[in-house]
Amino acid sequence: MRFWTFQVLNGLTSGAILFFVTVGLTVVTGLMRVLNLAHGALFLVGGYAGLATIEATDSFVAGLAVGALVSGLLGFAIRQAFATALLGHTFHQVLLTLGISFMLGNGILQVFGGTPRRLLAPSYLSGSVDIFGVTYPRYRLMLVVLSMVAGLALWLFWERSSIGAMVRACVDDRPMAAAMGIPVERVFSVVFALGAALAGLTGVMAAPVKGLHIGLDFEVLLLAVIVMVVGGMGSLTGAFIASMLVGMIDVMGQVKFPELSSLTLFAPVILILIVRPQGLLGRPLA
Amino acid sequence: MTSTGFQRDISVLVGGAVLAMAPLVLGDYWIGLLTQALIYGAVAAGLDLLIGFGGLPSLGHAAFFGMSAYGTAMLTTQANIDPLAAALISVVGTAIVAAAVAPFFTRLWGLGFITVTLAFGQVIWGLAVRGGSRTGGENGIVRIPRPKLIADVLSTETGFYVATVVLVAAVLFVISRIAHSPFGLSLLGIRDGEQRMTALGYRVNVRRSVVFTIAATSAAILGTWFVFFNQFIGPSTLEWKQSAGFLLAVVIGGRASLWGPFAAGVLLTLLETVLTGETTLWPMVLGIFYVIAVLVIPDGIVSIRSQLVSLVSVARGDQK
Numbered sequence: 376m377r378f379w380t381f382q383v384l385n386g387l388t389s390g391a392i393l394f395f396v397t398v399g400l401t402v403v404t405g406l407m408r409v410l411n412l413a414h415g416a417l418f419l420v421g422g423y424a425g426l427a428t429i430e431a432t433d434s435f436v437a438g439l440a441v442g443a444l445v446s447g448l449l450g451f452a453i454r455q456a457f458a459t460a461l462l463g464h465t466f467h468q469v470l471l472t473l474g475i476s477f478m479l480g481n482g483i484l485q486v487f488g489g490t491p492r493r494l495l496a497p498s499y500l501s502g503s504v505d506i507f508g509v510t511y512p513r514y515r516l517m518l519v520v521l522s523m524v525a526g527l528a529l530w531l532f533w534e535r536s537s538i539g540a541m542v543r544a545c546v547d548d549r550p551m552a553a554a555m556g557i558p559v560e561r562v563f564s565v566v567f568a569l570g571a572a573l574a575g576l577t578g579v580m581a582a583p584v585k586g587l588h589i590g591l592d593f594e595v596l597l598l599a600v601i602v603m604v605v606g607g608m609g610s611l612t613g614a615f616i617a618s619m620l621v622g623m624i625d626v627m628g629q630v631k632f633p634e635l636s637s638l639t640l641f642a643p644v645i646l647i648l649i650v651r652p653q654g655l656l657g658r659p660l661a
Numbered sequence: 662m663t664s665t666g667f668q669r670d671i672s673v674l675v676g677g678a679v680l681a682m683a684p685l686v687l688g689d690y691w692i693g694l695l696t697q698a699l700i701y702g703a704v705a706a707g708l709d710l711l712i713g714f715g716g717l718p719s720l721g722h723a724a725f726f727g728m729s730a731y732g733t734a735m736l737t738t739q740a741n742i743d744p745l746a747a748a749l750i751s752v753v754g755t756a757i758v759a760a761a762v763a764p765f766f767t768r769l770w771g772l773g774f775i776t777v778t779l780a781f782g783q784v785i786w787g788l789a790v791r792g793g794s795r796t797g798g799e800n801g802i803v804r805i806p807r808p809k810l811i812a813d814v815l816s817t818e819t820g821f822y823v824a825t826v827v828l829v830a831a832v833l834f835v836i837s838r839i840a841h842s843p844f845g846l847s848l849l850g851i852r853d854g855e856q857r858m859t860a861l862g863y864r865v866n867v868r869r870s871v872v873f874t875i876a877a878t879s880a881a882i883l884g885t886w887f888v889f890f891n892q893f894i895g896p897s898t899l900e901w902k903q904s905a906g907f908l909l910a911v912v913i914g915g916r917a918s919l920w921g922p923f924a925a926g927v928l929l930t931l932l933e934t935v936l937t938g939e940t941t942l943w944p945m946v947l948g949i950f951y952v953i954a955v956l957v958i959p960d961g962i963v964s965i966r967s968q969l970v971s972l973v974s975v976a977r978g979d980q981k
Contacts, residue, residue, distance in 0.1 A: 404772070408771075408772065410772055410775065410776075457952075457956070460955050460956060460959075463955075463959070464959075465718055465771045465772060465775060466712065466718040466775075466908060466911075466912055467912070467955045467959060469718065469720065469775060469905075469908070470905075470908065470909055470912055470951045470954060470955050471951065471952060471955040471956075473905055473948075473951055474947070474948040474949065474950065474951020474952040474954075474955070475948065475951075475952065476948070477944045477945070477947050477948030477951065478944075478945050478948035478949065478952075479948075480944060481941075481942065481943075481944040481945040481948065482945070484941065484944075485941075485942070485945075597779075597783065597901075600776060600779070601780070604776050604780075608772075633791060634791040634792070634793060635787075635788075635791070636787060636791065637783055637784050637786065637787015637788060637790070637791065638784055638787065638788065640783075640787075641780040641781075641783045641784045641787070642784060644776070644777075644780040645777055645780050645781060645784070648769060648773055648776060648777045648780070649765045649766075649768070649769075649777070652768075652769060652773050
């Protein structure tokens with residue numbers, strides 16, 4: 376029983392991290408119909424930028440800020456530099472963003488080297504707490520709680536604020552939104568940069584749990600793509616539910632059927648795409 | 662586009678004959694490298710049928726290449742089946758898998774199709790990595806025997822190379838015939854005007870499934886051949902970066918031109934093998950390639966000639 380409590384908590388932690396990564400990806404994809412394969416690289420760049428900052432200043436908060444800033448600026452630069460190509464053919468988007476992610480990944484390798492790096496949780500969040508009969512790291516619990524709070528805040532912003540309404544309008548019907556006077560192009564830029572910043576922030580946040588190593592960018596990207604597809608492109612609530620689901624499946628699959636873990640993870644994606652291409656909570660693609 | 666079927670057949674023949682002469686001037690190292698490059702180029706040409714003609718951008722094509730390769734490797738080393746029989750079983754088996762998933766996958770398009778093929782590729786990759794003693798896990802399978810053909814021609818690098826040229830020429834010949842058949846033209850019609858073709862009574866889904874299966878089968882044939890060449894197979898063959906590489910070759914080469922993706926596939930493979938040995942910066946170079954390909958030649962190298970022609974006419978001040 377304690378074993379399973381532990382695994383469920385691990386699933387929730389993994390889901391919390393996934394949620395933070397996927398929010399940016401799913402909103403950008405839903406909004407611009409652009410599959411940004413550089414999203415994982417932005418996550419990793421943020422993580423390493425945060426690591427360097429924390430090692431220099433000894434402040435975890437500064438690390439979070441720098442991670443988000445660096446990735447956000449990179450995202451903004453990518454969006455400005457490749458504005459036309461990003462809205463072109465699907466395979467052009469895929470190749471372009473993949474190329475960018477190769478370059479970023481290799482850049483990290485050149486600067487930080489290939490040795491996996493560890494980042495410790497800040498001292499005020501280290502240690503463990505007793506919960507549901509198990510002893511669990513405080514930092515991980517904090518991530519789970521934070522994801523709930525952030526999910527709620529994002530949802531309120533998304534559903535209740537006028538900016539959220541503008542973004543939703545652009546997701547649902549871009550030409551109509553433009554006709555109503557919403558600056559679609561600016562919404563694209565802001566959302567793209569914010570999504571990148573969130574990826575970078577998550578890179579730092581996840582580092583005490585996942586560590587930082589070359590190749591993590593693609594692991595994270597693939598998981599985020601799964602979550603996005605299962606939840607439905609552009610759906611915030613879908614992303615939250617799917618994150619927890621996929622986090623759970625990932626952890627349980629690796630514990631119970633390690634030799635089939637790729638199947639337990641990706642088979643639901645294939646099934647959902649075939650049966651319900653719009654995902655659990657997404658809207659049908661026009 | 663204006664070349665006739667006869668001209669295309671002749672050019673495949675002449676090109677093959679020229680390539681078959683390469684061992685006269687090149688050493689074993691380069692011949693081995695060229696063998697591998699030709700195989701990858703032909704896979705890209707097969708993928709062009711799916712992307713250029715079918716309009717379906719796959720990010721999981723390596724799955725079929727690798728599935729058949731693993732099949733051959735497992736059957737020969739673990740079940741002691743004759744290499745040629747193992748190859749046949751693997752290719753047919755892969756074709757059946759492709760035909761089984763095709764009707765479901767090809768209902769999707771654009772992002773959906775990319776994601777579903779990516780997910781499928783990851784499933785196959787994961788099965789190979791976690792396959793334990795059957796697939797050799799991360800270590801892969803070694804000591805795969807080559808088939809014994811007439812006079813054991815495949816036992817030398819040169820002999821294997823010449824056989825590869827013949828096989829690749831045959832694959833390209835068939836692919837080109839399919840592409841320029843009424844079926845190939847109907848694919849172009851579906852790509853450019855799906856609703857119109859449906860209205861004309863074409864069964865769009867069936868045709869898409871067929872081209873998906875053909876592309877997968879050509880990859881399967883070459884995957885099996887690759888295993889005979891390399892005599893080793895590991896999970897990196899199934900990685901999705903490999904699929905992305907095939908996609909890159911098609912886009913750099915120029916969609917729906919067949920020879921463009923073939924040439925780009927050959928050149929990229931040569932470049933990658935030479936540069937990975939030289940520098941840890943290869944992924945950076947590859948990344949720059951991806952970006953340049955999209956920004957500078959979005960229609961591929963085959964479009965360069967027509968672009969030059971129009972540039973020249975602009976410089977001359979010709980009237981449009």
